[in-house]
Amino acid sequence: MAHGFFHPDMKLFIDHRVDWTRYFHLLRGADIEIDAEIETYRSILGTCGDICADIEAGALGHWHEEVRLEDGIVAVPPHIAAGYDKLRGAGLVCLTLSPDFGGFGLPILLNSHYLEMVSRADTSLMTILGLQAGVAGDIQKYGSDELKQRYLPRFAAGELQGCMDLTEPQAGSDLGAIATRVTEENGRYFVDGSKIFITNGGSGVHLVLARDGATYDQSKGTTNGLSLMLCPVELPDGTRNTVAVTRVENKMGIHGSPTCAIEFDHAEAFLLGERGNGFRAMLDLMNQARIGVAAQGIGIAEAAFRKARSYALERVQFGQPIVQQPLVKSMLTTMALDINAARALLYRTCAMIDLTDALAAYLASGRDDAGDRTALQEEHERNMALIRFFTPLCKYIGTEVATRVTRNGIQIHGGIGYMAESVAGHYHSDAIITTIYEGTSEIQASFALREMSKGALFTALDATNAELAHLDERFPEETRHVHEGIKAINDSLPGLMTDPSYAILNAKHVCDMIIDVVVAAELLLQAEVDPSKLVAATSFIRSRMAMVGMHAKRIQAGDVTRLDRYTKILGL
Numbered sequence: 001m002a003h004g005f006f007h008p009d010m011k012l013f014i015d016h017r018v019d020w021t022r023y024f025h026l027l028r029g030a031d032i033e034i035d036a037e038i039e040t041y042r043s044i045l046g047t048c049g050d051i052c053a054d055i056e057a058g059a060l061g062h063w064h065e066e067v068r069l070e071d072g073i074v075a076v077p078p079h080i081a082a083g084y085d086k087l088r089g090a091g092l093v094c095l096t097l098s099p100d101f102g103g104f105g106l107p108i109l110l111n112s113h114y115l116e117m118v119s120r121a122d123t124s125l126m127t128i129l130g131l132q133a134g135v136a137g138d139i140q141k142y143g144s145d146e147l148k149q150r151y152l153p154r155f156a157a158g159e160l161q162g163c164m165d166l167t168e169p170q171a172g173s174d175l176g177a178i179a180t181r182v183t184e185e186n187g188r189y190f191v192d193g194s195k196i197f198i199t200n201g202g203s204g205v206h207l208v209l210a211r212d213g214a215t216y217d218q219s220k221g222t223t224n225g226l227s228l229m230l231c232p233v234e235l236p237d238g239t240r241n242t243v244a245v246t247r248v249e250n251k252m253g254i255h256g257s258p259t260c261a262i263e264f265d266h267a268e269a270f271l272l273g274e275r276g277n278g279f280r281a282m283l284d285l286m287n288q289a290r291i292g293v294a295a296q297g298i299g300i301a302e303a304a305f306r307k308a309r310s311y312a313l314e315r316v317q318f319g320q321p322i323v324q325q326p327l328v329k330s331m332l333t334t335m336a337l338d339i340n341a342a343r344a345l346l347y348r349t350c351a352m353i354d355l356t357d358a359l360a361a362y363l364a365s366g367r368d369d370a371g372d373r374t375a376l377q378e379e380h381e382r383n384m385a386l387i388r389f390f391t392p393l394c395k396y397i398g399t400e401v402a403t404r405v406t407r408n409g410i411q412i413h414g415g416i417g418y419m420a421e422s423v424a425g426h427y428h429s430d431a432i433i434t435t436i437y438e439g440t441s442e443i444q445a446s447f448a449l450r451e452m453s454k455g456a457l458f459t460a461l462d463a464t465n466a467e468l469a470h471l472d473e474r475f476p477e478e479t480r481h482v483h484e485g486i487k488a489i490n491d492s493l494p495g496l497m498t499d500p501s502y503a504i505l506n507a508k509h510v511c512d513m514i515i516d517v518v519v520a521a522e523l524l525l526q527a528e529v530d531p532s533k534l535v536a537a538t539s540f541i542r543s544r545m546a547m548v549g550m551h552a553k554r555i556q557a558g559d560v561t562r563l564d565r566y567t568k569i570l571g572l
């Protein structure tokens with residue numbers, strides 16, 4: 001059986017759900033051989049899929065192997081190093097980086113396919129590659145020409161890796177509590193402080209969020225006054241910088257991904273972007289990383305689903321394969337639909353990010369061959385608001401789906417799924433972290449709620465209504481259910497307004513409802529081009545729109561005493 005890493009959902013999206021003509025026209029003008037470009041993308045992803053199948057085979061049986069700290073050097077297990085070398089050998093690292101520095105300038109959509117494949121093959125390895133490209137992307141966007149020339153070609157060649165140093169013991173979700181200090185001395189910058197839980201902390205380039213010494217006391221407790229600093233392990237003159245890995249953590253999963261404690265002892269660093277305004281620059285990297293972690297979650301879920309499906313076909317109980325048991329069939333179907341939904345939201349969000357990047361490139365150019373600039377500017381602003389709304393939703397659903405799907409994967413394996421050597425168990429242990437790092441699910445839900453209150457919800461629902469209007473005639477029954485779902489959401493909104501704490505209390509349900517209606521429309525759009533997808537779309541709509549109605553009713557009731565009851569139940 002084909003390994004299916006570069007799978008039909010990705011191909012359908014690339015072939016039918018992206019307006020490549022408009023994208024390339026905005027980005028580069030006329031005279032582009034679009035078919036040839038798309039063929040190159042397909043070829044990159046096809047090669048990546050083959051290599052990922054090889055990486056997956058090489059990783060089997062090595063899941064427990066831990067990262068080690070040897071004389072201050074972080075050593076990843078051999079299968080991780082081998083996987084990295086395979087991708088690097090094929091030139092498949094830092095794919096989104098501009099060709100000016102040796103990258104492919106790959107759209108985010110294609111990069112998310114790449115990350116999903118690598119995650120399915122070996123999710124620990126994915127953390128290293130995802131951060132490498134993210135860090136390089138931030139240097140490309142915020143670094144001086146000198147920094148770009150110094151570091152980016154080495155990132156593209158795979159010689160340099162990167163990490164993102166935010167978390168401190170007292171500053172996790174609350175980055176306003178960051179205490180690491182950056183001081184300017186005669187035009188040079190030096191970082192002092194400690195960071196914890198830093199993925200790939202043994203890499204050559206650290207992007208550190210540190211509090212500017214000049215405004216240290218005034219800015220304490222806020223995300224103002226933070227600067228984003230590029231702190232290299234080796235200084236430009238070839239001497240070693242005073243940044244050190246002091247510990248490597250043992251974890252319940254992603255054993256092959258280094259998680260490090262870092263000390264900066266007056267380490268020299270270089271400013272990225274504006275001094276004191278580093279949180280904004282870091283947000284770019286974090287948003288890109290959130291999209292990456294959503295893809296990571298989907299990759300793990302896909303691996304777990306495939307394993308569970310094949311086990312259910314083989315395992316015989318009561319004289320027949322367990323897949324014939326309605327309850328097992330239902331679990332597997334829920335897993336498949338969950339993955340479908342998370343993918344649909346991620347892919348369409350990525351396509352919107354790509355189009356918006358192309359719009360920005362066009363607006364920044366002197367060209368005027370792609371339509372009314374004022375209208376394009378408005379479209380850009382509207383898209384940016386939607387991207388701020390949908391990015392946390394992608395992270396939230398992609399990772400929550402990963403934990404649900406992998407949990408069901410264990411259940412389908414029965415007792416053997418609970419054994420230490422069970423791959424089903426490994427997937428679940430790996431999946432859980434995705435709901436925690438790059439901002440927990442609770443933080444993503446709160447971010448989405450904040451964007452929603454700024455008007456993004458109405459923009460999103462207007463767009464979904466427009467999509468449904470196009471589908472009404474073809475799929476009247478299905479679209480009727482989705483229209484009802486949208487009405488239920490609208491009816492529930494006054495309930496949310498009663499009290500801010502009540503709105504936050506319901507944030508996850510609100511996210512689920514919005515995701516469900518947006519995804520429902522997307523699945524129908526996909527069924528329009530591939531009728532074989534209609535059965536899954538219909539099942540999704542039937543089960544999820546019922547849930548939307550239920551959540552909406554509960555929210556609409558506006559029972560603000562719920563929080564008081566919780567306080568009593570918990571004895572607080």
Ligand SMILES: Cc1cc2nc3c(=O)[nH]c(=O)nc-3n(C[C@H](O)[C@H](O)[C@H](O)COP(=O)(O)OP(=O)(O)OC[C@H]3O[C@@H](n4cnc5c(N)ncnc54)[C@H](O)[C@@H]3O)c2cc1C
Nearest residue numbers: 164165166167172173197198199259436437438439440442
């Ligand atoms: C394996 C691993 C790798 C990591 N990699 C990196 C990395 O590369 N770089 C980096 O900088 N950090 C990294 N982290 C840190 C990670 O981003 C944080 O652990 C995460 O943001 C949560 O912070 P915390 O652990 O302090 O939890 P806390 O912030 O203490 O949260 C604890 C609980 O409270 C909830 N909570 C907190 N505040 C709120 C709120 N306002 N509303 C609702 N719920 C809330 C959280 O959702 C969570 O359930 C990594 C962590 C791990 C475990």
